[in-house]
Amino acid sequence: MIQTADRLRKLPPYLFAEIDRKKREVRARGVDVIDLGIGDPDLPTPPHIVRALQAAAEKSEHHRYPSYEGMLAFREAVADWYRRRFGVTLDPETEVLTLIGSKEGTAHMPLAFVNPGEIVLVPDPGYPVYSAGTWFAGGECFFMPLRRHNGFLPDLGAIPADVARRAKLMYLNYPNNPTAAVASPAFFRDVVEFARRNDVIVCHDAMYSELRFDDYLPPSFLATPGAREVGVEFHSLSKTYSMTGWRLGFCVGNPDAVGGLGKIKTNVDSGAFQAIQEAGVAALTGPQDVPERYRTTYQERRDIVVQGLRTLGWEVDVPRATFFVWAPVPTGGDSRAFATRLLEEAGVVVTPGVGFGPSGEGFYRVALTLGADRIAEAMERLQKLAW
Numbered sequence: 224m225i226q227t228a229d230r231l232r233k234l235p236p237y238l239f240a241e242i243d244r245k246k247r248e249v250r251a252r253g254v255d256v257i258d259l260g261i262g263d264p265d266l267p268t269p270p271h272i273v274r275a276l277q278a279a280a281e282k283s284e285h286h287r288y289p290s291y292e293g294m295l296a297f298r299e300a301v302a303d304w305y306r307r308r309f310g311v312t313l314d315p316e317t318e319v320l321t322l323i324g325s326k327e328g329t330a331h332m333p334l335a336f337v338n339p340g341e342i343v344l345v346p347d348p349g350y351p352v353y354s355a356g357t358w359f360a361g362g363e364c365f366f367m368p369l370r371r372h373n374g375f376l377p378d379l380g381a382i383p384a385d386v387a388r389r390a391k392l393m394y395l396n397y398p399n400n401p402t403a404a405v406a407s408p409a410f411f412r413d414v415v416e417f418a419r420r421n422d423v424i425v426c427h428d429a430m431y432s433e434l435r436f437d438d439y440l441p442p443s444f445l446a447t448p449g450a451r452e453v454g455v456e457f458h459s460l461s462k463t464y465s466m467t468g469w470r471l472g473f474c475v476g477n478p479d480a481v482g483g484l485g486k487i488k489t490n491v492d493s494g495a496f497q498a499i500q501e502a503g504v505a506a507l508t509g510p511q512d513v514p515e516r517y518r519t520t521y522q523e524r525r526d527i528v529v530q531g532l533r534t535l536g537w538e539v540d541v542p543r544a545t546f547f548v549w550a551p552v553p554t555g556g557d558s559r560a561f562a563t564r565l566l567e568e569a570g571v572v573v574t575p576g577v578g579f580g581p582s583g584e585g586f587y588r589v590a591l592t593l594g595a596d597r598i599a600e601a602m603e604r605l606q607k608l609a610w
């Protein structure tokens with residue numbers, strides 16, 4: 224009998240398994256299911272980036288092992304992009320590390336900095352990789368509830384003093400998955416102050432900073448005074464350039480934090496395919512008209528969802544970024560029962576908030592990763608049900 228290690232048993236049950244099973248059942252009944260559960264862009268990678276990969280793949284120098292920390296050309300492109308977009312100056316040699324997608328980097332951070340029994344501050348609801356990475360390193364999670372009345376920001380003052388003292392890392396993610404909340408520079412200033420006082424390394428997952436709407440521009444944590452002494456920011460090309468399958472991301476910020484993560488990576492992987500990094504340079508430095516058009520596309524879809532839910536008399540906050548809409552369950556309470564009803568009676572998949580952590584209960588998430596016509600049809604189906 225093969226026995227897994229305790230750390231695998233520590234992972235919570237996969238809460239979406241039930242929805243996945245029901246989705247298959249409903250499909251098997253011949254229902255045309257509209258799946259608004261998928262956090263993966265449906266829009267293709269812009270063609271000039273694909274062409275850059277094609278050309279780079281021909282070069283035999285890229286067929287060998289890449290450098291561990293990433294090609295300097297890619298890291299320079301990242302530093303240039305940070306300067307242009309956020310006014311943040313980074314040393315590409317010591318403050319930028321190439322990742323095989325940002326998920327890999329966020330998951331590996333605790334291995335570099337957390338000793339068994341030390342605490343990691345993790346948002347609830349949140350991207351599950353933060354807690355999994357913590358447990359794999361033998362750390363303990365202290366979950367920071369994200370509440371609507373607080374704009375889905377953690378209440379730093381509510382973290383008990385002894386927990387704060389024992390905490391080694393803090394994960395944050397704004398614009399946020401799943402709540403679509405955004406953070407202000409003032410909140411980031413409080414985070415820097417908290418991190419300084421308690422000697423905590425801040426890991427800010429800024430994945431959705433470019434999926435922004437109207438004239439809102441999400442700030443970088445690293446633009447906060449003092450942030451570079453206490454933390455790093457994670458980013459990738461996955462969502463901005465519709466490149467989830469390519470696996471290319473980066474970690475930037477404090478050189479000791481970046482260096483520690485790099486040391487783990489040197490021992491577990493051998494870097495990102497260089498042809499993909501060349502394509503990444505094309506993405507970051509090339510024309511930005513396609514991502515701009517994609518933003519407009521997501522914004523149109525967002526408006527269809529917001530209007531559709533409001534027509535039903537359901538409460539919803541208008542997201543300023545991300546490709547998610549997060550809203551309170553209109554019938555109150557049980558998000559799984561609500562999601563099941565939408566699936567069974569309307570053939571529409573939404574994600575129950577509790578799947579992202581206990582504080583997500585009472586909410587559901589709609590992903591804007593299908594065409595406007597499908598999203599509009601989903602809204603029409605909801606309007607036909609008796610509520």
Ligand SMILES: *Cc1c(COP(=O)(O)O)cnc(C)c1O
Pocket residue numbers: 262323324325326327350396400428430458459460461462467470471472
């Ligand atoms: C999609 C997503 C990621 C994963 O990014 P990759 O660069 O594709 O690994 C990380 N964090 C959040 C919050 C996400 O939603």
